[in-house]
Amino acid sequence: MMAEKMNFAWGHKRRYNDFGTYMRSHFKGTVQKVSVNAGLTCPNRDGNKGYGGCTFCNNDTFKPTYCQPDIRVKEQLSRGIDLFKAKHPDTKYLAYFQAYTNTYGDISQLIDLYEEALSTPEVIGLIVGTRPDCLPDSLLDYFQDLSKRQYLTVELGIESTSDLTLLRVRRGHDYKCTIDAVENLVSRGILTGAHLILGLPGESRQEMLNHADVISQLPINFLKVHQLQYVKGSILGADFMKNPEKYEVFELDEYIELVVEFITRVRPNIVMERFASQAPYNMLLAPNWKLKNFEMARMVEKRLEELDVWQGKYWKGSNA
Ligand code: SF4
Incomplete structure (x- = not known):
């Protein structure tokens, strides 16, 4: 009965539309993301929008050791791929431009960086992390063409749908900017991801759940x-x-309850990529759950089962 109610694109058994299943189905094999640090900055640090960055940000929290901006992108990718290759010889890779704002800079230099990543033989596509206010038309034109020949996702740091919260965390753009960015990307046929943080200062539980609806x-x-x-x-x-x-x-426990309720309100055909993040222990002040992402995913799945709920159970809109 549950499977009938879930309207997932590829009929898998989970209670949410999970990223691993999507990737295996899309690529007909195993695909791994490999982070690169292209040595870019962001407008919230260089003074264009602000100095000091968003209040929650320290980019060093998600930087593997091979990811150093003074090492060429291709070399970073080779080092990252070497970590997986021996055990998983058939795996393909997506270059993940993760640190800072990866669409911010001279357009031709940015394109050179993306193309350098794509020239790595094992790399079959890109994931480009950025802010919604850093997508100039000329780069969107390039992404539109690129996504016809290679896999590409543009991942937007949205963080909150509340303008008040965005102001509090010194984000430097509002939610309308996000709406426009998503429309620009999707209208050009570019796969689009969103990143949200639950628990930003001043947000009530209800406001956090509201992000799922919005x-x-x-x-x-x-x-x-x-x-x-x-x-x-x-x-x-x-x-x-x-x-x-x-x-x-x-x-x-409180966070898992929140995530489970959040998932029930998310449109069923959105692919859920993760529910938690874990900064390196030497950088993390709180909360210190000592959980890997897959362990969190299991706990969430278990709770979805216990409550007999699933992604989109309370989503009232259409499957856009
Ligand atoms: S825009 Fe991104 S990189 Fe820049 S300060 Fe905010 S979270 Fe950090």
């Missing part, structure tokens, strides 16, 4: 959500250390 109205393909992490080297982390009593920190 973001599901956008024609995005992928969604990543994770808990707010207080990390060293961020504005929020510094204030958290001084005044911890000002901030809410999720208990693990």
Whole structure:
């Protein structure tokens, strides 16, 4: 009965539309993301929109050791691929431009970086992480052409659908900017992902759940959500250390309940890429659950089963 109610694109057994199943189905094999650090910056750090970055941000929290901006993109990819190759010889790779804003800079230099990544034999596509306010038309034209010849996803840091929250975290753009960016990408046939943080300061549980309803109205393909992490080297982390009593920190059980309810409100055909993030222990202040992403995914799946709910159970819109 549950399978009838779920309207997932490829009929798998899970209670949410999981990224691993999507990737295996799309590529007919195993695909692994390999991060690259292209040495770019972001407008919220270089003074174009602000200095010091979004309050929650420290890019060092997701930088593997081979990912150094002074190493060429192709070399970073080779080193990253070498970590998997011996055990998984048939795996293909997507170059993941993750750190900072990967569409911010001189357009021809950006295109050279993407093409350098794509010239790596094992790399079959790109995932490009960016902000919604950094997508000039000339780059969108390139992405439109690129996505006809290679796999491409543009992943937007949206973080919140609330303008008040975006202001509080010094994001430097509003939610309307996100709506426009998604429409520009999707109208050009470019696969589009969104990234949201649950637990940003000042947001109530209800507001966090509301993000699921609001973001599901956008024609995005992928969604990543994770808990707010207080990390060293961020504005929020510094204030958290001084005044911890000002901030809410999720208990693990509380966060799983929130994510499960969130999922029930997400449009069924959005592919859910992850529910948690884990900064390196030496950088993480809180919450310290010591859980890998797959362990969190299992706990979420178990709770979905216990409650007999599934992705989109309470989504009231159409399957855009
Ligand atoms: S989260 Fe992204 S946009 Fe914000 S400061 Fe960090 S790199 Fe820049």
